[in-house]
Amino acid sequence: MARIIVITSGKGGVGKTTTSAALAMGLAQRGHRTVVIDFDVGLRNLDLIMGCERRVVYDFVNVINQEANLNQALIRDKRCDNLYVLPASQTRDKDALTKEGVGRVLEELAHGYDFIICDSPAGIEHGATMAMYYADDAIVVTNPEVSSVRDSDRMLGILSSKSRRAESNEEPIREFLLLTRYDPARVEKGEMLSVGDVQEILSLTLLGVIPESKSVLTASNSGVPVVLDRESDAGKAYADTVARYLGDDVPHRFLQVEKKGFLRRFFGG
Amino acid sequence: MGLLDYFRSSRPKGSASVAKERLQILVAHDRTQRGRPSYLPQLQQEILEVIRKYVEVDMNAVSVKYEQEDSHEVLELNIVLPDTAQGRI
Numbered sequence: 001m002a003r004i005i006v007i008t009s010g011k012g013g014v015g016k017t018t019t020s021a022a023l024a025m026g027l028a029q030r031g032h033r034t035v036v037i038d039f040d041v042g043l044r045n046l047d048l049i050m051g052c053e054r055r056v057v058y059d060f061v062n063v064i065n066q067e068a069n070l071n072q073a074l075i076r077d078k079r080c081d082n083l084y085v086l087p088a089s090q091t092r093d094k095d096a097l098t099k100e101g102v103g104r105v106l107e108e109l110a111h112g113y114d115f116i117i118c119d120s121p122a123g124i125e126h127g128a129t130m131a132m133y134y135a136d137d138a139i140v141v142t143n144p145e146v147s148s149v150r151d152s153d154r155m156l157g158i159l160s161s162k163s164r165r166a167e168s169n170e171e172p173i174r175e176f177l178l179l180t181r182y183d184p185a186r187v188e189k190g191e192m193l194s195v196g197d198v199q200e201i202l203s204l205t206l207l208g209v210i211p212e213s214k215s216v217l218t219a220s221n222s223g224v225p226v227v228l229d230r231e232s233d234a235g236k237a238y239a240d241t242v243a244r245y246l247g248d249d250v251p252h253r254f255l256q257v258e259k260k261g262f263l264r265r266f267f268g269g
Numbered sequence: 270m271g272l273l274d275y276f277r278s279s280r281p282k283g284s285a286s287v288a289k290e291r292l293q294i295l296v297a298h299d300r301t302q303r304g305r306p307s308y309l310p311q312l313q314q315e316i317l318e319v320i321r322k323y324v325e326v327d328m329n330a331v332s333v334k335y336e337q338e339d340s341h342e343v344l345e346l347n348i349v350l351p352d353t354a355q356g357r358i
Contacts, residue, residue, distance in 0.1 A: 145288075146288050149296075150299070153296045153299060161303075189283060190284070191283050194285065197289045200289075202296075
């Protein structure tokens with residue numbers, strides 16, 4: 001049976017889709033059969049970030065409405081055989097996602113996959129609640145910034161009250177914090193909330209810290225999940241995050257400013 | 270500036286600490302609201318209407334507190350009546 005992971009945040013633009021793509025690719029590369037589903041009906045973007053936008057024929061809503069079967073809609077990743085993408089519909093609205101329909105699709109997927117990653121839309125409306133409803137684990141993507149932290153906390157409240165596990169009094173969803181766009185230099189200057197500050201406010205298990213990195217935009221420009229960029233800090237940090245999620249004991253990296261040489265420190269710059 | 274920074278031991282308090290303080294207050298407040306039943310605002314409104322039939326009280330004279338403890342919930346109503354009987358209609 002598959003483990004269902006929701007990538008959520010409340011606030012938009014914090015890196016949910018980037019994270020969904022990176023985590024899905026990371027898990028698949030480690031040998032786990034993984035499917036990543038775009039729940040952002042009407043504003044689909046996961047296909048672009050995954051680089052499979054021209055291969056979309058049928059989508060999640062078609063499968064829910066039984067206009068296509070799962071095998072017709074799933075797109076197999078060209079870089080990794082274990083990875084499949086289920087794109088969102090671009091033309092419908094979010095009400096097309098019904099609790100029964102989503103449940104049926106997840107149930108069917110659960111037999112053939114190890115991990116199902118649900119890329120949630122921003123907000124706390126229908127699409128976001130559908131993405132998290134059936135989750136076993138939640139990864140709350142947060143920027144070290146006031147509105148994002150507040151929205152994450154709001155999302156935690158919803159996870160603990162409106163999910164299937166909450167409604168049926170099962171063991172609650174496991175919640176993890178993933179801090180993205182982290183800038184250690186600004187933290188050191190006291191200009192940005194530190195990872196410790198955010199953890200203290202949200203009291204969540206820290207799964208990873210992704211440093212602010214140019215490679216994220218470069219990766220999305222070319223439709224390559226950033227985890228495949230082994231040279232970049234962000235790529236390495238996502239690979240660490242995947243390893244940590246799978247239970248490896250990996251120390252956090254990129255939390256400190258890289259030490260400058262003595263001369264550069266002395267003369268500034 | 271590099272040279273000066275090198276010798277400066279204590280940094281001025283940055284905006285991050287302001288952000289943290291604001292968030293701690295806000296999140297604590299948000300969390301107290303979270304477990305509350307959704308009927309509370311309407312309950313407060315209706316209680317206020319009943320009281321205002323008899324006594325002229327302020328719109329915020331009724332406070333409703335809801336607390337959750339291990340085995341039970343406490344709903345506390347606090348109504349501030351005016352000082353003198355002149356408040357009667």
